[in-house]
Amino acid sequence: MSALISLLRELAGLFVDDGSIALAILGIVVLAVLLAFLMPSLSLVAGAILLFGCLAVLLTNVVRAAQHKRVR
Secondary structure (H helix, E strand, O other): OHHHHHHHHHHHHHHHOOHHHHHHHHHHHHHHHHHHHHOHHHHHHHHHHHHHHHHHHHHHHHHHHHHHHHHO
16 A cells, blocks of 8 residues: 555656646647637647647656656
8 A cells, every 4th residue: 555655656746846847838738829829720730739748748757757766
């Protein structure tokens, strides 16, 4: 049970402790919204930016956290 709690804390720490992930995702959302409003015909592109941008931010954050853990 304690291993599960530890795992959940580590997972939550990836999102809560790092304020840069929230700012990066907010920036991607703003970019997608601006594109969708300024060029409505490119709404599929705005959706792709939102999807792949958020995935890239998440992947970058996970890699950075793994490297940080390895250094300790």
